[in-house]
Amino acid sequence: MSSLDSASQSDLLKAVLNTAVDGIIAIDRRGRICLFNKASELLFGYEAEEVFGKNVHILMPEPYRSQHDSYIANYQATGEEKIIGIGREVEGRRKDGSTFPMYLSVGEVTDRAELAYVGIVRDITAQRENFRALEDACVRAEIANQAKSEFLSRMSHELRTPLNAVLGFAQILSLSEPGVLSPEKENEYFEAIISSGNHLLGLIEDVLDLSKIEHGQVEVSIAPVDLLRTLRQSITMVQPVLSRYRISIVDDALSNAPMPLVHADEVRLRQCIMNLLSNGAKYNKPGGKIIIKCEITPAGRARLIIEDTGIGIPRERLSELFKPFTRVSKREEVEGSGIGLAITRQFVEQMDGKVSVVSKEGVGSRFALELPLVAGTQTFAGTGLRR
Ligand code: ADP
Numbered sequence: 001m002s003s004l005d006s007a008s009q010s011d012l013l014k015a016v017l018n019t020a021v022d023g024i025i026a027i028d029r030r031g032r033i034c035l036f037n038k039a040s041e042l043l044f045g046y047e048a049e050e051v052f053g054k055n056v057h058i059l060m061p062e063p064y065r066s067q068h069d070s071y072i073a074n075y076q077a078t079g080e081e082k083i084i085g086i087g088r089e090v091e092g093r094r095k096d097g098s099t100f101p102m103y104l105s106v107g108e109v110t111d112r113a114e115l116a117y118v119g120i121v122r123d124i125t126a127q128r129e130n131f132r133a134l135e136d137a138c139v140r141a142e143i144a145n146q147a148k149s150e151f152l153s154r155m156s157h158e159l160r161t162p163l164n165a166v167l168g169f170a171q172i173l174s175l176s177e178p179g180v181l182s183p184e185k186e187n188e189y190f191e192a193i194i195s196s197g198n199h200l201l202g203l204i205e206d207v208l209d210l211s212k213i214e215h216g217q218v219e220v221s222i223a224p225v226d227l228l229r230t231l232r233q234s235i236t237m238v239q240p241v242l243s244r245y246r247i248s249i250v251d252d253a254l255s256n257a258p259m260p261l262v263h264a265d266e267v268r269l270r271q272c273i274m275n276l277l278s279n280g281a282k283y284n285k286p287g288g289k290i291i292i293k294c295e296i297t298p299a300g301r302a303r304l305i306i307e308d309t310g311i312g313i314p315r316e317r318l319s320e321l322f323k324p325f326t327r328v329s330k331r332e333e334v335e336g337s338g339i340g341l342a343i344t345r346q347f348v349e350q351m352d353g354k355v356s357v358v359s360k361e362g363v364g365s366r367f368a369l370e371l372p373l374v375a376g377t378q379t380f381a382g383t384g385l386r387r
Contacts, residue, residue, distance in 0.1 A: 023121040027056045028114060031072055035118075043102075043123055045095035056119075061093040084108055084117060092121065101128050154325035158203060158337060165196040199335070206339040210324060213346040220265035220350045224374045227294065227302055228259040230266060234273040238281065242290075247281040247308075251292040259294070260302040261374040268347040269371075272355070275340040276306045276367045282334045283365070284310035301353075302373050307366040313359040321357060 017024055023040035027033055033056050036048040044051075044059055051058065057068040075084055087105030094100070103122045109115040169189040173181070181189070212218045235242075235249055242249065262269075280290040293305040313321065317328045324342040341355075348355045352372050359365035 024118065025056065025059070025121065026109070026115055026118045029116040031055045031057065031069060034115065040121070043094075043100075043121060044092065050095075059093055061091050061099045064090060065093075089124065092123070100125050151324055154338075155207060158325055159200065162196040162200040162203070166193050166200070169193045169196075199337075203337050203339070206337055206343065207324075210339055210343055210346070213343065213350070218347075218350075220268055220347065222263050222265055222351060224261045225264040225266045225269060226259070227262050227264075227269075227304060227371070228254065230264075230270050231273055231292065231294075231304065234270050234277055237270070238274050238277045241278045241281045245281045245284055246287050247284050248289055249292065250289050253291070253293040260296065262302045262371040263374055264351045264353070264371050265347070268351065272344040272347050272369065273304070273306075275344050276369065279340065280306055280308035280310065280365075280367075282336065284308050288364075296373065297370060300373055301370045304369045304371075305366060306369070307364060309364045312361040312363050312365055313357070314361050315359075318357060318359060322355075 017035070017037040020037055020039055023043045024035065024037040025033060025040050026035035032053050033051045034053075036046070036051050040046075041048060055069070057065045060068060084106045085108065087103060089101060090104050091099050092102040101124050103124050104119055106117050106119045108117055169192045173186065173189055209218070241247075277290060281288075284290070288309040291305075291307040291309075293307070295303050295305070297303050313328055320326045320328060322341050322345045323338075325338040327336060327338040345355050348369060348371070354370045355367065356370075357365060357367050
């Protein structure tokens with residue numbers, strides 16, 4: 001093994017033991033520690049002097065500690081290997097009682113009476129953590145993959161419906177002998193084709209929007225925005241929907257409310273508010289109301305509340321609302337794709353805001369949109385003046 005004389009060999013061995021990165025521990029046939037190198041001291045927090053002559057099981061937590069002596073006895077009687085001759089992951093116990101995962105490989109000493117086994121131990125906490133992080137990443141990737149598949153299958157279903165209508169009506173028109181269909185019927189079918197086509201186009205645009213946002217390709221340009229003015233513009237723009245469902249806006253509370261400047265992208269914010277308003281109309285009862293309030297949260301953010309007197313959302317389905325293509329309302333005659341809220345949430349989060357909902361079936365829903373306030377623009381109610 002070595003060409004050195006025995007004194008030099010002993011020095012060399014000492015140097016090896018003391019510089020080894022892994023812990024090296026030797027025990028006698030009764031399990032008593034007779035060698036404990038520097039790395040072992042660092043690993044277990046014991047000085048070598050403290051452990052010499054003690055049973056090696058002090059370095060193990062329960063249940064290994066209690067099993068250890070019987071394990072050695074069993075090995076000596078039967079030769080059955082569990083650790084000896086091989087290696088495996090076990091738990092180590094430090095002097096302070098804390099435990100850590102370690103890889104232990106044990107070799108048997110056969111040619112010396114005072115020595116029985118030599119164990120090499122390595123702290124594998126970091127590997128365990130890396131492994132766990134890898135496992136977590138795999139689980140997250142799997143969930144994301146499933147969500148993508150679900151999204152694709154919902155999307156193809158949503159696209160197929162209007163496409164089938166286009167093809168179906170076009171086929172009827174092309175196969176009908178001239179004069180068989182009345183001009184009114186023909187018109188009706190043409191209109192169905194156009195409206196299904198438009199619906200399809202809207203859907204595709206929404207899906208593209210959503211995928212662009214998800215891939216970070218939609219930039220929001222954040223600037224101070226007058227929340228109340230944006231709200232007024234949004235109300236004007238959704239007027240046709242409000243009229244169609246005979247919905248009135250109740251905004252008395254705004255005359256006493258703060259009118260904050262918020263950090264937002266004005267165009268995107270208008271799109272979000274319009275979506276919440278038009279949902280408040282679509283999923284309302286005929287002749288229902290949309291009540292609008294605005295407040296400053298204790299955390300100093302602006303909160304716009306859009307509440308309706310509509311059909312509400314079952315509690316167990318609230319968490320699904322912001323998933324693309326999820327439609328939970330029973331008003332199936334109402335047009336929609338189930339993408340609006342998903343887009344709203346993405347935009348609001350890009351603006352460092354938050355959108356939340358509470359709802360009661362048959363009573364109504366309350367959507368709240370929170371945005372960061374521009375510092376120093378806390379406002380006087382009603383007057384539109386700012387401090
Ligand atoms: P869309 O209105 O196009 O279906 P959204 O993403 O805007 O899509 O909304 C998703 C679903 O959430 C709607 O289909 C509806 O079932 C439900 N929803 C949204 N807003 C309301 C509301 N104010 N009241 C009741 N249900 C609502």
